[in-house]
Amino acid sequence: MLLANAHPDYRKPLDPADADMLGLAGAAEAGRFLAHRDDHAPTPLHRLPGLAAALDVGAICVKDEGFRLGLGSFKALGGAYAVVRLVLEEAGRRLGRPVDYAELGSPEIRSIAAGMTFACATDGNHGRSVAQGARLVGARAAIFVHGGVSQERVGAIARFGAEMVRVDGTYDDSVAEAARVAAEKGWTIVSDTSWPGYERIPGLVMQGYTAMLREALGAVAEVPTHVFVQAGVGGVAAAVAGHLAALFGDRRPSVVVVEPARAACIYATAQAGRPVKVAHGEPTVMAMLECYEPSLIAWRVLSRAAEAFMTVEEEDAVAIMNRLARPGAGDPAIVAGESGGVGLAGLVRAAADPGARSALRLDSASRVLVFNTEGATDPQLYAKLVGLSPQEVLAKPAGSQPGVFA
Template sequence: MNDKIMWALNQQYHLQDNLEQVVPLLHNFTEEQVNRVERFHRTYKKFENTPLRSLDTLASFVGVHHIFVKDESYRFGLNAFKVLGGIYAIGQYVARMIDKNIDELSFEELKSPAVKEQLGDVTFISTTDGNHGRGVAWAARELGFKARIYMPAGSAEERLQNIKNEGAYAEITSMNYDDTVRYTSNLAKDNDWVIIQDTMWEGYEEIPLWIMQGYTTLVKEVVEQLDKAPTHVFLQAGVGSFAGAVVAYLTQSYAQEITFVLVEPYAANCYYESFKQGDAHFVTVGGDMQTIMAGLACGEPNPMAWEILKTYTKIGMCCHESVAATGMRVLGNAIGTDTRIIAGESGAAPFGCFYELMTNDHYAELRHTLQIDKQSRVLFFNTEGNTDVENYRNIMWHGDYAK
C-alpha cells in the first residue's frame, strides 16, 4: 500500500438516534461509578498515579499548542495499563461470590485466608496478546487463585514468559485472537473456569463491563492532571473496550466537544472498515491479523464499546507497521526539554499516526477535517512500554519497520 495511513469519516457520528441509545450506556461511567473504581484500586498498597507528560518542544515542532501523553508503562510495575481492568473485574467477581459489595472491601481483604476458604479453588482464564493476560495472571496470583492464559498465533515469546512469571499456565495457540477467544470461552464452560475477557457477546456482558470500568481510573487521573479539556484525543482501538471507556468518561467530564480519533493496524481494522461501511452495525475482519501492534490485533468489536464509539468518534484510521515504529522512535528520542517516553508498538501507534498526518502534506485534507491547528491540545495514552524488549530494540536501534 502507498498510503501509510488510511482514514474513514464516521457517518454515524453524533446521529441523534445514536445519542439517545447511548445515554443508558454512559450511566456505567458516571463520576460516581468512576470514583468507586478508583477507591478500590487505591486500596492496593503500591498504587501510584502514572505520569502525564507534556511534550512542549515537540508540540511546537509539529504545530499544535500542547501534546499530552499519559504514560501507563509505569502502572503497577507491569509496563501496561491492562491490569486496571483485570483486577477490578476479578475483585468484583470475588466480592459477588462472597456476597459482599466491592465498595466495602479492600484489595488486602480480598487476599485474606477467609475469602480463599469461602471460594475454594478458582481458575481464571483469558485470551490475550500479552498485556491483558499478564494483568489477569498478576491479579489471580496476588489474590491466591489460579490463571490460565491463551495467546494467539504469532505472540511474542517474551510476553508469554512474562505471563508465566506471574504463576499462570500460558500457551500460544495456532489461532488468531478472535478464534482464541472462542476457544477460551469453550474451555471455561467445559471446566467451570471463570473467563475474564474484555470483549462481549450475548450472555457474557457483566465481566467485560467491569473491565471497561476498571480502565476509568487512569482516565480520572488524566482529568485531574489536566488544567483544561483536550481538543483532540487519539485512541488505540483493538476490540474498543479501552477506547470506549475513555470516550464515555471524557464525554461526561467536559462541557466542550472533543474530537476522538481511533487508530488500528491495517491487518486488524474492524472499526475503520465499520466506519467506512457507514451502517449502524459493525463489520468484522478475519485472517491471521499479524502485526507488530499485537495489542490491537482484534477483528471483532466489543458491542458495547461499538455503540459508544460509533456515536462519539469522528475519524477511524488504520496504519502501516512503519507508522507505529515511527511513533516509538519519536517518543523515545525526546527533543528540547521534553521527557523521553518508552512506548511499545500498540502504545505508540496513535502518536505515530498523528506525527505522520502533521508532517506529511499528503494528509493535509485529514488535518483540515480534524481541525488540528496551533490551538489544539492533543491527548495520547501510552498504553504499554517495551513489553517485547527484543522487538523494541530492533526498531529503536536497527531501524526495523522504517518504511
C-alpha cells in the same frame, strides 16, 4: 486514512448501561480499588513541546502507562480490577452481606477465591493483568495465547502462577477456545472483548481503564480539545470516549480512534455502520492491537462518542517508537512498545494531512492528549526496532519537566 463518524447514533447519549459503567460513579469505583493497592501510584503525564511545535498544534500531553502497577501497560487497570470485583461479588453472595476491598486479604475471602478460576485470551498484556488479579486474591488463572504471542510475553504471564494454554490461529481463535474450555470446566471468562449475552465483565474491564483518563484530566490545567487513542477490539478507546461523553456531554473533546491498517476492525465497522469481522492477513508489528472483530459494547459506545476513525501503517508505529526514544528539543525520552505510541502516530499522520487537519479542526491552539498504552513489554523486540534497550532510553536526561497544558 481518516473516516468521520457518520453513524446514526453519533452524538446521541450513551446507552444507560454504558453511561452507568463509564460515568462518574463507575469510574470512582475503579479508583476505590486502586486506593486499596499498595503498589499503586499515578503514572507520569509528560508534555511534548518540541513535537507540538513540529506538528503545529498548541500542546501534546502523553499519559505514560509504561509504569502502571509493575505490568508496563494500561491493561493492568482492567483485568485485575474485574477479577477482584467478581471475587467480591461471589463472596457477598455466599456470605449474604456486602464485602469490601479491605477484606480481600482475610482468610474467609481468600478461601472463596481459591475455589475460583479466571480464564481469558490475550496477546500479552490483558492476560498479565488477569493473572496478577487472580494472584492478588488467591484465585487461579488459565490464560490462552495464540501462536503469534512471543515466548517472552508468555513467560511474563506465567510468572504470576497462571496456567498457560497455547492455541493455533489468531487472537480471535484463542478467544473462542478460552470460552469453550471455560464453559466445560465452569471457569469464569474475564475478556476485554464482548459478544452477544456477554457484556458485563468486559464492561468492568473498561471501567478499570477509566482510571488513567481520570488521572490525566486531574493533572491538566485545561481540558484537551482532542484525544487520539488506539484500538484493538475497542475497549480502551470506548472507555476514554465514553467517560469523556459522560463528563462533558456535547462539550467533550474530539476522540479519534487509531488502528493498525492490517487489523482495522473498528474502522471497517465504522465504514459499514455495524460490527464487522475483518479478514486475517499479514500480522502487524502492533501485536497488542492485532484484533479482527470489535467488542460489541465498545462499538456501541464508539458509535455515539467517537469523532473519527483512522489507520496507521507499520512504519508509523516503528517511527513513533523511535521518535519518543530519541526526542526533539524540550521533549522527554519515553519508552513506547510497538502498540504504545499508536495514538500519537495517528496524530502525526493527521497533523501532516491538510484535509485531516481541517476535518478534525486541528490547529495551533489544539491541546492533544494521547496515551502511551505500553512500555517495552517485549524488551528484545523493542531493542531490535529502536536500536536501544529500554534501559538506555530511560537513562537519558529528561528533556523537559512532566507538564500540563498551558
